[in-house]
Amino acid sequence: MATVIDTLKARPRHPEKANRPETPLLRKPDWLRVRAPGSAGYNETRDIVRSHGLTTVCEEAACPNIGECWTQKHATMMIMGEICTRACSFCNVITGKPNALDPTEPARVAEAVAKMGLKHVVITSVDRDDLDDGGAAHFAAVVYAIRAVAPDTTIEILTPDFLRKDGAAEIVIDSAPDVFNHNLETVPRLYLTIRPGARYYNSLRLLERVKDRDPRRFTKSGLMVGLGESKEEVMQVMDDMRSAGVDFLTIGQYLQPTRRHAAVDRFVHPDEFAAYEAIARAKGFLMVSASPLTRSSHHAGEDFAQLKAAREALEAR
Numbered sequence: 001m002a003t004v005i006d007t008l009k010a011r012p013r014h015p016e017k018a019n020r021p022e023t024p025l026l027r028k029p030d031w032l033r034v035r036a037p038g039s040a041g042y043n044e045t046r047d048i049v050r051s052h053g054l055t056t057v058c059e060e061a062a063c064p065n066i067g068e069c070w071t072q073k074h075a076t077m078m079i080m081g082e083i084c085t086r087a088c089s090f091c092n093v094i095t096g097k098p099n100a101l102d103p104t105e106p107a108r109v110a111e112a113v114a115k116m117g118l119k120h121v122v123i124t125s126v127d128r129d130d131l132d133d134g135g136a137a138h139f140a141a142v143v144y145a146i147r148a149v150a151p152d153t154t155i156e157i158l159t160p161d162f163l164r165k166d167g168a169a170e171i172v173i174d175s176a177p178d179v180f181n182h183n184l185e186t187v188p189r190l191y192l193t194i195r196p197g198a199r200y201y202n203s204l205r206l207l208e209r210v211k212d213r214d215p216r217r218f219t220k221s222g223l224m225v226g227l228g229e230s231k232e233e234v235m236q237v238m239d240d241m242r243s244a245g246v247d248f249l250t251i252g253q254y255l256q257p258t259r260r261h262a263a264v265d266r267f268v269h270p271d272e273f274a275a276y277e278a279i280a281r282a283k284g285f286l287m288v289s290a291s292p293l294t295r296s297s298h299h300a301g302e303d304f305a306q307l308k309a310a311r312e313a314l315e316a317r
């Protein structure tokens with residue numbers, strides 16, 4: 001009987017974090033409070049996501065913006081399954097041994113994009129260190145499938161780092177998404193605790209390789225703040241990104257998914273975000289989004305239009 005009960009127990013979402021110390025979840029300040037989801041548009045987006053068997057990072061990452069985004073039919077698809085081979089201490093995505101890739105996924109994602117009538121779509125994925133190419137060919141197949149059925153939709157991809165996967169980044173770059181995004185997430189000093197499976201320089205170099213291979217491709221990267229980084233460290237990362245040619249910077253507040261995830265060091269005040277934005281613009285980013293609720297994919301469509309306009313304005317000078 002005991003065995004039956006054990007097998008019926010729901011698997012904990014983050015067994016890999018079972019031995020981490022628990023830290024209390026800090027009470028959120030007013031500027032981070034959002035309305036609970038539940039509009040007609042939200043329900044419609046949810047139904048399309050479910051009926052196409054899709055996974056979204058909106059749900060998997062417990063994103064605070066889901067009510068707003070889904071109401072506007074903006075969902076960020078997460079491909080290659082919902083199980084990640086990494087165990088970053090900030091991330092709510094499940095860690096474990098992923099399932100085999102589903103060859104029908106590119107067509108299903110493309111069909112959902114067409115059905116939602118998206119002008120701009122963001123596609124991200126879990127890390128797939130188990131695959132020889134890190135999932136690069138599958139990622140590219142999704143981009144090609146969307147292009148085939150929704151040629152007017154602009155495509156933004158938010159990729160893994162393809163660490164130790166020679167040639168993988170090039171496969172994805174050559175699929176020619178409109179925006180290539182890879183988040184540095186935090187400052188290099190915190191990589192060991194926050195992104196232990198990643199390497200800062202490898203991530204930075206990935207962004208640089210996009211520009212080396214295709215200088216017109218827009219690149220984008222993001223940082224979470226409130227993890228214990230200093231302002232000087234954030235500014236150093238901005239400089240590193242500019243050296244790698246990154247066009248668009250996003251900065252948002254880190255929120256702790258569970259008590260066993262990395263603790264929030266502090267809630268950064270909206271005025272500090274405004275200061276980061278001003279500094280980043282002065283450093284030459286074409287586009288900057290910095291606010292407590294900024295996420296890589298938040299308002300991505302509107303931001304893409306501004307990004308293009310900013311380049312055109314710069315080139316017309």
Ligand code: SF4
Binds near residue numbers: 058064065067
């Ligand atoms: S910000 Fe991005 S991840 Fe969050 S709900 Fe919106 S689309 Fe989804």
